[in-house]
Amino acid sequence: MESLYWLLVATIILVIFILLNYNDNRKNHPPGPPPWPIIGNFNLIGPLPHISLHNLSKKYGKLMYLKFGSVPVVVVSSPDMARQFLRTHDHIFASRPTTAAGKHTTYNYRAISWAPYGPYWSQARKIYLSELFSSKRLDSYEYIRVEERNIFLSRLHKMVGVPIVLKEQIKHSNLSMISRILLGRKYFSESNDEKEIVTLKEFQEILDEWILLNGVLNIGDWIPWMEFMDLQGYVKRMKAMFERFDRFNEHVLQDHMARMKAEKDGFVAKDMVDSLLKLVDDPDLEVKLDSDCVKGLTQDLLVGGTETSAPVIEWAMSELMKQPTLIKKATEELDRVIGKDRWVDEHDHPNLPFIDSVIKETMRLHPLTVLLAPHVALHDCKVAGYDIAKGTTIFINLWAMGRNSSIWDDPECFRPERFLGKDIDMKGQHFELLPFGSGRRMCPGYNLGLKITRSLLANMLHGFDWTLPDDMKKEDINMDEMYGSAITTNGNLLCVDSPYNFSIFISLIFIFSGNFQLNKWKQLKMLASKIYISTQKPLRFETQRANQMSESRPMLHEFMKIAVPFAISYPATLALCNLQGLNVVLVRRPQGVTSLNL
Numbered sequence: 326m327e328s329l330y331w332l333l334v335a336t337i338i339l340v341i342f343i344l345l346n347y348n349d350n351r352k353n354h355p356p357g358p359p360p361w362p363i364i365g366n367f368n369l370i371g372p373l374p375h376i377s378l379h380n381l382s383k384k385y386g387k388l389m390y391l392k393f394g395s396v397p398v399v400v401v402s403s404p405d406m407a408r409q410f411l412r413t414h415d416h417i418f419a420s421r422p423t424t425a426a427g428k429h430t431t432y433n434y435r436a437i438s439w440a441p442y443g444p445y446w447s448q449a450r451k452i453y454l455s456e457l458f459s460s461k462r463l464d465s466y467e468y469i470r471v472e473e474r475n476i477f478l479s480r481l482h483k484m485v486g487v488p489i490v491l492k493e494q495i496k497h498s499n500l501s502m503i504s505r506i507l508l509g510r511k512y513f514s515e516s517n518d519e520k521e522i523v524t525l526k527e528f529q530e531i532l533d534e535w536i537l538l539n540g541v542l543n544i545g546d547w548i549p550w551m552e553f554m555d556l557q558g559y560v561k562r563m564k565a566m567f568e569r570f571d572r573f574n575e576h577v578l579q580d581h582m583a584r585m586k587a588e589k590d591g592f593v594a595k596d597m598v599d600s601l602l603k604l605v606d607d608p609d610l611e612v613k614l615d616s617d618c619v620k621g622l623t624q625d626l627l628v629g630g631t632e633t634s635a636p637v638i639e640w641a642m643s644e645l646m647k648q649p650t651l652i653k654k655a656t657e658e659l660d661r662v663i664g665k666d667r668w669v670d671e672h673d674h675p676n677l678p679f680i681d682s683v684i685k686e687t688m689r690l691h692p693l694t695v696l697l698a699p700h701v702a703l704h705d706c707k708v709a710g711y712d713i714a715k716g717t718t719i720f721i722n723l724w725a726m727g728r729n730s731s732i733w734d735d736p737e738c739f740r741p742e743r744f745l746g747k748d749i750d751m752k753g754q755h756f757e758l759l760p761f762g763s764g765r766r767m768c769p770g771y772n773l774g775l776k777i778t779r780s781l782l783a784n785m786l787h788g789f790d791w792t793l794p795d796d797m798k799k800e801d802i803n804m805d806e807m808y809g810s811a812i813t814t815n816g817n818l819l820c821v822d823s824p825y826n827f828s829i830f831i832s833l834i835f836i837f838s839g840n841f842q843l844n845k846w847k848q849l850k851m852l853a854s855k856i857y858i859s860t861q862k863p864l865r866f867e868t869q870r871a872n873q874m875s876e877s878r879p880m881l882h883e884f885m886k887i888a889v890p891f892a893i894s895y896p897a898t899l900a901l902c903n904l905q906g907l908n909v910v911l912v913r914r915p916q917g918v919t920s921l922n923l
């Protein structure tokens with residue numbers, strides 16, 4: 326009797342499934358595996374979905390049709406098909422699906438990353454372009470990138486010989502850079518002395534959690550009637566993470582609003598939040614902005630600017646450490662083009678084709694967003710003769726495209742030389758390499774992302790030798806992927822070895838007049854640090870008046886903290902100080918001078 330009951334239930338489910346799929350089955354879909362009732366093809370998707378989909382595409386082809394739960398999904402695994410979706414029919418596929426992440430972690434789709442295609446999204450992209458990503462704006466923030474780059478390099482100097490998790494150091498630098506550009510200053514504390522609303526560690530935890538939760542396959546998004554159960558617990562985590570993120574965003578907003586209120590008509594926008602706030606009452610805007618929009622749009626950039634370059638650089642370094650000959654080639658190029666007496670600047674990048682090829686090769690084998698961000702069809706459409714229904718989610722499998730042997734020779738091998746002399750850029754024009762996507766939804770921050778990535782990677786290679794910790798071999802480098810909206814490694818340990826390249830001398834002249842309150846030792850430390858993080862060019866500071874002196878003191882204190890260990894412990898350093906008037910020359914040579922000469 327009981328078995329008859331279960332047979333009846335199974336038959337009813339089957340009939341409902343057949344009826345629901347009747348219309349669907351009459352369509353000319355791309356090939357794909359047959360779906361199961363309720364779960365669709367979820368049974369074929371493992372913990373790294375891009376790899377499962379890559380394996381399936383070997384059987385079903387470059388355009389593949391699946392069901393994730395009840396949602397139709399098309400997976401694209403070739404450049405010619407990617408072109409169809411991101412260029413030929415871009416206007417149809419420029420929207421995003423509705424997801425729990427969009428609702429619970431981006432102020433109900435007010436951040437543009439999950440915003441549906443439409444007036445709000447297009448207005449926000451225009452604001453981004455004019456306020457942040459235009460060449461003029463990007464140039465105006467170059468000084469911040471240079472300052473933060475130097476602080477990053479000086480932090481590395483301090484860590485000589487100590488195994489570090491590189492990714493964390495780079496994220497720290499990215500976060501500092503992007504916070505200063507967007508928020509005007511860092512709103513997180515880096516040491517116990519500072520009191521901010523979050524510590525660096527807490528803020529990084531929030532961002533990491535955001536990245537993870539915005540990339541997961543949340544069952545409720547695909548099987549809507551199961552949404553309330555939150556089977557994987559992701560929605561609960563989203564809400565908890567968002568509460569912390571919003572507390573931070575709200576604090577930043579209130580801080581900016583207070584200045585705006587205090588300065589009234591004299592208020593001048595100094596950063597992105599200011600610019601957005603000024604637009605809140607703009608009657609000319611097609612879609613009105615409220616404070617959640619300001620927070621959502623700022624949050625998008627904070628995440629995009631912080632959680633992107635770090636994994637790319639970490640992948641690049643992990644690959645390079647496996648092939649030391651590549652590091653040699655990169656440093657030869659840097660020595661030849663940059664020389665040994667300065668850091669690499671942004672305007673040098675066009676002259677560093679090998680470094681550029683390393684970045685392209687990294688993005689080919691380890692694209693950050695392996696399946697791009699999901700796109701969704703706004704209308705029914707035909708692509709390559711197949712029917713694609715309104716509401717279908719499109720995944721462009723960049724990971725599979727990077728491993729396609731009909732496009733790339735020996736695709737599993739990390740070989741930057743393959744890009745040398747080839748006209749393949751990363752700006753969405755060459756569909757075999759789309760790390761930033763292409764078309765309307767392409768990453769708006771690609772230029773900034775590339776500037777930061779190139780600059781940090783080139784200077785890390787230019788300024789330091791890199792080794793693995795003592796007990797580690799090349800084979801032990803962890804290349805396992807951690808899934809999220811950005812794919813990253815587990816965080817390899819690397820050692821910053823000796824500072825590498827600089828046989829140059831640096832001269833620095835401080836001329837102070839008036840009474841200098843700090844003792845001589847502090848002065849020396851200050852100098853050393855200033856010299857240390859300088860761009861290796863002769864540098865001249867003149868401070869004529871006491872008030873100017875006090876203005877520069879906090880900055881000098883900061884330098885001091887950074888450089889003490891370097892100045893006193895680094896053998897190839899000579900500092901000559903004339904402490905009356907503080908006239909200093911510091912010389913560093915790898916094989917030359919061996920003591921710190923006071």
Ligand code: HEM
Binds near residue numbers: 438627694697698767
């Ligand atoms: C190496 C660095 C970066 C990589 C590889 C990268 C990659 C991507 C990709 C693949 C997309 C999705 C494109 C699509 O849906 O077709 C995207 C979107 C986005 N990126 Fe980036 N990105 C980087 C840096 C940045 C930076 C520095 C920012 C901002 C400061 C940023 C902000 C955004 C935003 C706001 C979107 C959403 C755009 C939209 O939906 O219209 N990204 N990024």
